[in-house]
Amino acid sequence: MSLEQKESCSGCGVKLQATDSKQLGYIPPQSLEKGNSICQRCYRIKHYNEASEAVLDENDFLRILNRIGGTESLVVNIVDLFDFEGSFVQGLHRFVGGNPVILALNKFDLLPKVTNPNKLVNWVQQQAKANGVKVAEVIILSAKKNIGFDRLVSAIEHYRDGHDVYVVGATNVGKSSVINRIIRDYSEMEEELTISQFPGTTLDIIKIPLDDGNYLIDTPGVVYHYRLTEMVRKKELQALLPQKPIKPAVYQLNEEQTLFFGSYARFDFVRGPRQSFTCYVANSIPIHRTKLQRADELYDMHKGEMLAPPDKEGVEALPPLSRQSIKIPKGKFSDISISGLGWIKVNSTEGAEIDVYVPKGVKVSIRDSII
Structure with missing residues (x-):
């Protein structure tokens, strides 16, 4: 298999290259010859949980997000319920244009069992409104406990209206875990996205084909430097x-x-x-x-x-x-x-x-x- 045949890493979406091991997208030539399509960085994260210092700067994140407003699509914002203020995509209303938005609230399993789901949904709707985002639906999820995925898939089918679906979120909200869960049950795509506890796992958009010729599009995690999780050493995460x-x-x-x-x-x-x-x-x-x-x-x-x-x-x-x-x-x-x-x-x-x-x-x- 040549780079022309497989241009992007199936784990993080970055363009593959076999010349410079210190740059993003590096894949050893011998791995390429074996037909692999995952970069060395993703391989190490996936198999050894090894951190990488490679990240995109904020301008690159904004460049990718700015594509959304000029499309006809559905936007799914994955939010970490344990850090709502830190993980809700700031200025989301400026990026989405007139496209509908689903807020998917991940990590519900981490909250105490006495948490009232209905009250939680109402609270999130109020927060979204205060941030200028008109939400089509709020869905409670747990990628770890398999909560809410049937409802999420149903909502995506309802609101996308035959268009692409962009999935956005901050780092460490479980975005790749959510997408992998959808892929396992609702897609024939063989290779899963790279899942890691480290920020910046997805480095460019990854287009996952849907049955009707459109795409589920995974975007890089947005890095917000005001989150404590972005300041600590990786081993403390x-x-x-x-x-x-x-x-x-x-x-x-x-x-x-x-x-x-x-x-x-x-x-x-x-x-x-x-x-x-x-x-x-x-x-x-x-x-x-x-x-x-x-x-x-x-x-x-x-x-x-x-x-x-x-x-x-x-x-x-x-x-x-x-x-x-x-x-x-x-x-x-x-x-x-x-x-x-x-x-x-x-x-x-x-x-x-x-x-x-x-x-x-x-x-x-x-x-x-x-x-």
Whole structure:
């Protein structure tokens, strides 16, 4: 098989080349002769879970997304329910033009079993509207637990109206896992997309043929640098990304008490009546409580050791912690979301003053409670 016969990697979509092993798309000549169509990078990710430093810059991502507005197609935005603010494609309304949009909410299996699906869908619809996106349908998914796929396929068939389907999403939302699940059940395509816990697995569009001559088009994951998952070393991603349903941790706090989430974040309850806070983070992230007056000393003495992950080397690799002051309004239940880490629910409607410390650049936001 020649490069002319197989121009693109079936794993990531990048153009194949057999001349420079340091560049994207490299495939060893001997692999090409055997009829393989997967680049060396994807082979290593797929078989050894080995990270690659190869990524496209943001201009390349925008160039690919900008194609969508000039087409007649359906857009499916895969969103990570564990990091909605960090994974919802920013400015999506500018890219999609007049095309219909399905929001597919992946990783539902990670949320507590008490989560109300109907309330969750309503909440997401409100968030999408606030971001200027008119959504045709919101669908709850779990690629891992096989939830929602019959409904997703049915909705795609209904809304695409004989046109192509573009699948978009941020890195690490499970986009390739969702597409692979669809391929296994509803396509004759033999080779699956490369699945990895590392950002940037898909490097160019991959066109998956549909029965009527149109395509399901996988696009590269959008890299948002304000997500903590984009800042940590690759070996720490597994600790940040939940692997099992999260176990909420409830803390009754007096004012001037502090919670540390490993060395990744610090939560200061500065002022307000005694109240409880529920923490939704990966089960692998230990939470330490202390008095506010001791917080600085505790962090300086124990970051990367008792306050871990990350380890000392990982702490040094992150930007320094930066304070963001938040005033929680009275009268409603609120979440404080830390992109890439999780969120803290304020369980009182009495209001509170909070300081959140996160690595500089990480997005912190307030929202109506998701649960």
